[in-house]
Amino acid sequence: MPSFDFNDDSVVVIIGSGAGGGTLANELCQKGAKVVLLEAGARQSPATFINDEWKSFVQIAWLDPRTTSGTWRVAKDFSGLPAWICKTVGGSTAHWAGASLRLQPHEFKARTTYGDVKGTSLLDWPLTLKELEPYYARAENKMGVTRTNGIPGLPGNNNFKVMYAGATKLGYKACHTGRMAINSRPRDGRGSCLQIGFCFQGCKSGAKWSTLQAEIPKAEATGKLDLRPESHVVRIEHNDAGKVTGVVYRDSAGKELRQKARVVCVAGNSIETPRLLLLSASSKFPDGLANSSGQVGRNYMRHMTGSVYAVFKDDVNIYRGTTMAGIIQDEAGNNSKRGFVGGYEMETLSLGLPFMAAFLNPGGWGADFAWFMDNYPRMAGMWLVGEDMPRETNRVTLNSNVKDKWGNPAPNVHFDDHENDIRMRDHAFGQGEAVYKAAGAVKTFRTPPYPSTHNLGTCRMSAKPSDGVCNKWGQTHDIKNLFISDGSQFTTGGAENPTLTIVTLAIRQAEYIAGQMGKRAI
Amino acid sequence: MKVIPIIGAAPKGSACTEEAGDVPRIDLPLTRREFLQGSGILTGTLAAGSVLTSLAPSRAWAVELKTLTAAEGDALMKMGRVLYPHAKLADAVYALLAKDLDADAGKSADALKLLRDGVAALDQAAGGSFANAGAAKQLEIIKAIEGQPFFNTVRGKCITSLYDNDMAFATFGYPGASFDKGGYITRGFQDLKWLPDPPAAASPPSGR
Numbered sequence: 001m002p003s004f005d006f007n008d009d010s011v012v013v014i015i016g017s018g019a020g021g022g023t024l025a026n027e028l029c030q031k032g033a034k035v036v037l038l039e040a041g042a043r044q045s046p047a048t049f050i051n052d053e054w055k056s057f058v059q060i061a062w063l064d065p066r067t068t069s070g071t072w073r074v075a076k077d078f079s080g081l082p083a084w085i086c087k088t089v090g091g092s093t094a095h096w097a098g099a100s101l102r103l104q105p106h107e108f109k110a111r112t113t114y115g116d117v118k119g120t121s122l123l124d125w126p127l128t129l130k131e132l133e134p135y136y137a138r139a140e141n142k143m144g145v146t147r148t149n150g151i152p153g154l155p156g157n158n159n160f161k162v163m164y165a166g167a168t169k170l171g172y173k174a175c176h177t178g179r180m181a182i183n184s185r186p187r188d189g190r191g192s193c194l195q196i197g198f199c200f201q202g203c204k205s206g207a208k209w210s211t212l213q214a215e216i217p218k219a220e221a222t223g224k225l226d227l228r229p230e231s232h233v234v235r236i237e238h239n240d241a242g243k244v245t246g247v248v249y250r251d252s253a254g255k256e257l258r259q260k261a262r263v264v265c266v267a268g269n270s271i272e273t274p275r276l277l278l279l280s281a282s283s284k285f286p287d288g289l290a291n292s293s294g295q296v297g298r299n300y301m302r303h304m305t306g307s308v309y310a311v312f313k314d315d316v317n318i319y320r321g322t323t324m325a326g327i328i329q330d331e332a333g334n335n336s337k338r339g340f341v342g343g344y345e346m347e348t349l350s351l352g353l354p355f356m357a358a359f360l361n362p363g364g365w366g367a368d369f370a371w372f373m374d375n376y377p378r379m380a381g382m383w384l385v386g387e388d389m390p391r392e393t394n395r396v397t398l399n400s401n402v403k404d405k406w407g408n409p410a411p412n413v414h415f416d417d418h419e420n421d422i423r424m425r426d427h428a429f430g431q432g433e434a435v436y437k438a439a440g441a442v443k444t445f446r447t448p449p450y451p452s453t454h455n456l457g458t459c460r461m462s463a464k465p466s467d468g469v470c471n472k473w474g475q476t477h478d479i480k481n482l483f484i485s486d487g488s489q490f491t492t493g494g495a496e497n498p499t500l501t502i503v504t505l506a507i508r509q510a511e512y513i514a515g516q517m518g519k520r521a522i
Numbered sequence: 523m524k525v526i527p528i529i530g531a532a533p534k535g536s537a538c539t540e541e542a543g544d545v546p547r548i549d550l551p552l553t554r555r556e557f558l559q560g561s562g563i564l565t566g567t568l569a570a571g572s573v574l575t576s577l578a579p580s581r582a583w584a585v586e587l588k589t590l591t592a593a594e595g596d597a598l599m600k601m602g603r604v605l606y607p608h609a610k611l612a613d614a615v616y617a618l619l620a621k622d623l624d625a626d627a628g629k630s631a632d633a634l635k636l637l638r639d640g641v642a643a644l645d646q647a648a649g650g651s652f653a654n655a656g657a658a659k660q661l662e663i664i665k666a667i668e669g670q671p672f673f674n675t676v677r678g679k680c681i682t683s684l685y686d687n688d689m690a691f692a693t694f695g696y697p698g699a700s701f702d703k704g705g706y707i708t709r710g711f712q713d714l715k716w717l718p719d720p721p722a723a724a725s726p727p728s729g730r
Contacts, residue, residue, distance in 0.1 A: 051699035054686055156725030157706075158714040164724055165717040176724040185729045192729050194705030204701040314716045319696060321711035326725070353696035357685035365605045365677055373685070374608060377695040439717065 004036055004226045006259055011036045011226075012513070013247055013261035015233045015276065018091020019502040020486035021267030022211025023142075025227075026219040027510030033517065035225050036259055037216075038249055040232040040268075041087035044094070044212070049202030053354045056201035060094050062087040065410040066271065067399050072415040073448045077362035082413035083302075084451040085269050089229050090212025092269065092453070093499065094202045097324035098180040098209065099347060100145040101496035102136050105129045106334055107342075107387065110492040113334060114341040119418055120389040121299050125491040126463040126472040132504055139504040143181040143209040144188055153177040154184045154193060157321030159348045162312070162380040166439035167328045167346075170431075174329035178347070181209035181500075182322060188214065197350065199323035231257075234406055236264055236280040236289055236482070244289070244482045250406055263513060263522055265474075267485040267506075270300065270455035274396045274488065275411040277459070277469075290459070290476035290484075295469050297397055299390040299460050300413065301493040302452035304421045306384045307349060308432030309360060310441035311375040318350040318379050325350075331386075331431060332495050340423040343495045344386025346432060351381070359450055372445060380436060384428035385454070387495045389418040396458050454498050459488035473512040474505060481522040485509060562592030564599065564620060566613045573692045574612055585617040589628040590637065593653070595620035597641045600653045602680050604664045611684070611693050619683040623676065633675075640672030 004011050012028055014021045017039040025037045041060070050056040061084065068075035068082045075082075086092045106113045108129055111122040140148040147153050156164065156177045167175040182199075183192045193207040206213050219225040230252035237258075238244045246260035266273045274297035278288040288296050328346040335343070351359060353376055361369055372379070394416060398409035417425075433444040462468025465477035474489050476482045485506055487498050494501070516522045568574050568581040575581060587595050599616040627634040644652035647663045655663070667673045684690060691698050700706060707728065712719075719725070 051701050054682065152726045152729065153724075154726070155712060155728040156720055157711040160725060161712065161714050161717050161720060164720040177726070184726070193707070194701075195707040195711040196701050196705035197711075198700070205705070312716075314714075316714060317695075317710070320700075320706040320709075352698070353691060353694050354682070354686040357681050363677075365680075367607055370607050373606070373694060374610070 002226050009260040010262050012263045014265045016267035017089050019093050019499045020506045022215045023503045023506035024485050024510050026215035029219040029222040029224040031514040037227045038231040038233050039089050039229050043089040043229045046204045046206045049204050051198045053352045060086045060088040064404050065402050067412045070415040078451045081451045083455050084453050090210045093210035095200050096499055097199045098182045099324050099497040100179045100181045100500040103494040107494035121392045123491050126461055135504045135508045138507050146180045146184050152184045157325045158316050159318050159380050160326035162439050163326050163348050166435035169438035172328050172330040178327040183207040195321035197319050263481045265483040265485040270458045270488040271396050271411050274458040278398050290469050290478045292478050293466050297458050298392045298395045299457040300394045301388050301457040303454040304386040304388045304424045305449040306425050307447035309379050309381040310436035310444040312378045315377045316380045323350050338427050340420045342387030344428050347383050349381050349383035382432055386424050387493050388421045456487045456490040456493050459484040460491045461489050474509045560586035560588045562587040562595050564595050564617045574689050583614045585621045587624040590624045594641045596653045604660045605677055606680050615689050622683045
């Protein structure tokens with residue numbers, strides 16, 4: 001692996017090695033660009049991932065101080081943990097469950113489709129599904145998504161059997177084991193799924209696609225990647241002309257280092273990405289980098305979420321096999337007859353005993369809670385994930401009252417559910433319970449949202465520079481050699497798990513960056 | 523004297539390496555009772571025929587407290603049972619709650635004061651001994667302090683102390699790590715028989 005000079009200003013610096021940054025790094029390396037990939041977390045491997053929920057959480061989750069505000073329930077239940085995302089090489093692709101769904105055509109035109117929904121900042125993407133389709137196809141092939149490219153679906157586990165039985169009794173038609181970036185057959189040098197059941201804890205067999213397993217090793221093989229783990233970027237620097245010139249980061253010993261760059265791409269997930277732009281404020285850019293619109297940190301989305309767990313008379317053993325083993329897509333479309341705009345997916349989910357205790361009903365206690373835990377072997381569960389409404393007031397800001405270990409202000413995540421989010425959640429809870437009742441549930445439970453895993457929109461794409469932070473390529477409107485390369489780009493959230501779209505945008509962005517560098521435009 | 527498996531303090535991120543994939547838990551070897559030196563000792567006996575006896579060399583168990591008294595530890599165990607009443611969960615597991623809270627009390631004077639004052643208030647509310655109060659009275663006392671810092675501290679600790687240990691896993695039917703056993707691909711991930719199997723189009727056969 002090369003080690004580029006700190007003063008080498010011909011390199012592309014990518015901040016964050018997850019779905020966006022890790023993919024972008026590989027794509028650029030394949031095109032011959034020199035890439036310095038800075039990752040705040042340490043490097044793990046299938047051998048070092050841990051089949052233990054709390055130990056794994058400490059190993060790979062992002063646990064730096066964060067604060068919350070707003071009326072969302074997460075602020076009450078997990079006030080210091082707004083998001084359940086990762087600080088490790090591979091970012092949150094270590095933790096993701098593998099669901100790989102394309103956004104629907106209308107979701108790129110949310111403002112046009114849903115109209116002027118009061119209290120939202122809805123906007124159409126400056127992109128269409130048609131433009132993205134070839135890149136979606138490349139992403140699906142790269143990730144080995146089941147039910148694409150002739151790859152068979154995964155076999156469903158017991159949790160899926162329960163979902164399927166309930167879904168079909170209810171009349172749902174689109175229920176299957178999903179489009180998953182988990183090998184159902186050996187592919188691309190990785191084996192097939194062993195149904196281990198710890199997808200959230202880092203896949204120990206390597207069957208699940210992650211940038212750690214798939215993109216980064218390929219980038220390293222080019223000889224063009226300088227991956228620096230435990231390198232936490234604290235500031236992006238710029239020159240008098242207003243172009244970015246490099247980054248300042250802390251290594252594992254806390255030493256401050258400066259890496260020069262021709263291009264800087266930020267992919268720190270939708271809390272750290274805007275935070276870093278805000279932390280990089282200067283006399284030239286007093287409101288933070290790329291923030292002439294005032295939109296940096298705004299329009300934070302986290303998907304409408306919730307879960308339904310149900311207890312049956314007989315055993316399910318939810319913990320066996322893939323965490324997200326199947327999906328119902330019948331509610332994913334936009335159908336205003338339900339009393340809300342947008343749609344949602346229903347996806348099986350399982351938690352081990354320790355996390356069931358922590359997440360089933362945060363703060364809950366007493367005989368009712370204990371009854372559910374007593375019935376752990378007889379529980380089935382699903383996660384509900386749908387489009388939430390962007391709002392300017394839902395935002396990431398700097399909290400100068402709380403500092404991280406480098407002395408920088410922690411991010412505060414403010415979120416208020418929109419009326420549409422609440423209506424959608426109520427509907428989804430009802431349908432989830434109906435699925436399980438149809439399958440014979442003795443009792444069902446509505447589990448409130450977990451800390452956010454789908455963090456989106458805080459540096460959104462927009463056609464007009466006044467509406468957002470970056471253009472359709474993720475290039476910031478204000479600074480031509482500064483790019484947003486993660487889910488922060490999303491103009492709206494769609495109903496689908498975002499990773500496939502993040503990877504798709506990264507593949508497309510790499511082409512654009514390479515082209516612009518070739519033309520010396522950046 | 524029985525060895526009670528006690529999960530250790532959460533490891534630092536960089537220290538987490540489990541090369542084999544199995545997750546050994548830290549066993550606290552307890553010596554014969556007469557050699558225990560702590561501030562208090564909680565003892566008990568696992569029920570005959572309990573699934574936990576396979577985890578233990580003998581049915582008798584003891585947990586040593588280093589800061590809290592045995593009476594305080596006992597009150598905290600009883601409070602844990604009011605908060606999370608599991609008839610089938612052995613007292614030995616609730617003793618882990620007392621053990622973990624005792625460890626916190628040993629590290630911080632504030633934590634010690636919170637727990638000591640909290641237990642004293644429970645006893646006062648019970649008109650003497652919370653631990654010896656009837657179940658209905660205990661529940662009433664705990665309901666009255668819901669949301670207070672002492673309540674929140676003990677309740678929060680329950681989540682990890684009661685549900686993240688080998689005895690709880692065995693009691694509730696959760697096997698924990700599976701990679702070391704080859705996952706569930708050949709060990710029943712789709713063995714549910716009380717519902718029909720989905721068609722192959724929805725759930726294709728395994729490739730193995």
